[in-house]
Amino acid sequence: MCAGWLVLGVLYSKTQPDHSRAEIIMLAVAAGVFLCAALVLLRKPWTAENFLPRGVMSLIVFYVGLILTAWAQHAAGPLPARASVAQMVIAMLSLQGATLVLVTLLLKEYGSSWREAFGLAHDLRRAVLIGLIVGCLFLPIGMALKFGSEKTIEHFTKSRPAQQEAVETIQVTSSPFHRVLLGIVTIILAPLGEETLFRGVLYSTIKQAGFPKAAFWLSSLGFAAIHMNVAAFIPLMVLAMFLAMTYEKTDNLLAPITAHAAFNAIEFVAIFLQGGG
Numbered sequence: 001m002c003a004g005w006l007v008l009g010v011l012y013s014k015t016q017p018d019h020s021r022a023e024i025i026m027l028a029v030a031a032g033v034f035l036c037a038a039l040v041l042l043r044k045p046w047t048a049e050n051f052l053p054r055g056v057m058s059l060i061v062f063y064v065g066l067i068l069t070a071w072a073q074h075a076a077g078p079l080p081a082r083a084s085v086a087q088m089v090i091a092m093l094s095l096q097g098a099t100l101v102l103v104t105l106l107l108k109e110y111g112s113s114w115r116e117a118f119g120l121a122h123d124l125r126r127a128v129l130i131g132l133i134v135g136c137l138f139l140p141i142g143m144a145l146k147f148g149s150e151k152t153i154e155h156f157t158k159s160r161p162a163q164q165e166a167v168e169t170i171q172v173t174s175s176p177f178h179r180v181l182l183g184i185v186t187i188i189l190a191p192l193g194e195e196t197l198f199r200g201v202l203y204s205t206i207k208q209a210g211f212p213k214a215a216f217w218l219s220s221l222g223f224a225a226i227h228m229n230v231a232a233f234i235p236l237m238v239l240a241m242f243l244a245m246t247y248e249k250t251d252n253l254l255a256p257i258t259a260h261a262a263f264n265a266i267e268f269v270a271i272f273l274q275g276g277g
Contacts, residue, residue, distance in 0.1 A: 002035055002069050004094025008087060009076035020075065027072035034065035085178045088169050092185045095226075096193025103196055118200050118253035127250045131258025134246050138239060138259070139266055145235040153231055161231035170271050179272070186268050191260035198223045198240065199247045199256050216244055239263065 006028040041058045107117055115121045153161040163171075170182055198219045206215035224237035243256035 001094050004090050007090055009073045024072055024075045027068055031065050031068035034061045038062040096189050099193045099197045119251045120254050122252045127252035127255040128258050131255040132262050135259035135262025138242050142235045149231045149234050164229045187261050187265045191257050195257045200253045
């Protein structure tokens with residue numbers, strides 16, 4: 001995510017004077033070096049003897065990297081009020097895309113595979129079918145929850161709640177190429193990355209540690225919170241609960257991935273139809 005912020009900061013600093021742009025690039029490079037150093041330290045073997053000094057050093061370089069990232073962002077100035085297609089793609093690649101890469105490396109390190117770790121070969125047709133049914137059934141529930149959330153916020157704040165940045169970007173996109181690109185990241189990349197992170201990793205890890213209820217609620221809350229939209233929080237949290245139950249029922253991560261993708265696909269098409277596109 002920090003890498004995504006740095007890339008966006010550099011890309012959207014083109015309007016800055018040359019000397020300011022050079023400063024931004026230098027800050028971004030320095031931030032990247034410190035953040036990579038933190039990863040290198042974490043990857044080295046840990047023992048009881050080196051735990052304290054290694055831990056302190058890791059925290060120092062990590063937080064220096066975060067501070068430099070924030071500094072580079074501040075120097076670059078605010079991002080555009082409405083997220084561009086490039087901004088949305090970079091943001092998704094730096095979270096959902098990075099999740100897929102890192103989980104693949106983790107599984108390889110432990111001698112496992114996606115099929116073994118997430119049950120992808122377990123009753124494949126049934127998992128896909130259940131996922132499609134859950135995604136389609138949740139759509140009217142999600143729409144009703146979103147409508148209720150928006151009206152509640154509007155009633156108490158006397159203002160219309162902001163849409164999700166991704167929704168706004170899709171609404172104003174007219175280029176066929178950009179539409180296809182947004183379709184790929186929305187319908188394929190987002191469900192793959194988010195279900196791997198929240199259901200495949202977070203939910204499963206906490207549950208296997210002996211806290212099934214905490215796994216259910218924390219993974220659902222985290223999924224809703226990461227979208228950073230007040231009006232969509234309740235609908236997304238309920239969606240996450242449906243997805244966790246789907247994963248639990250099928251024991252195949254492909255089921256919640258399919259449900260998530262089906263929901264996103266229908267909503268994606270609906271946004272264009274509403275906009276007359």
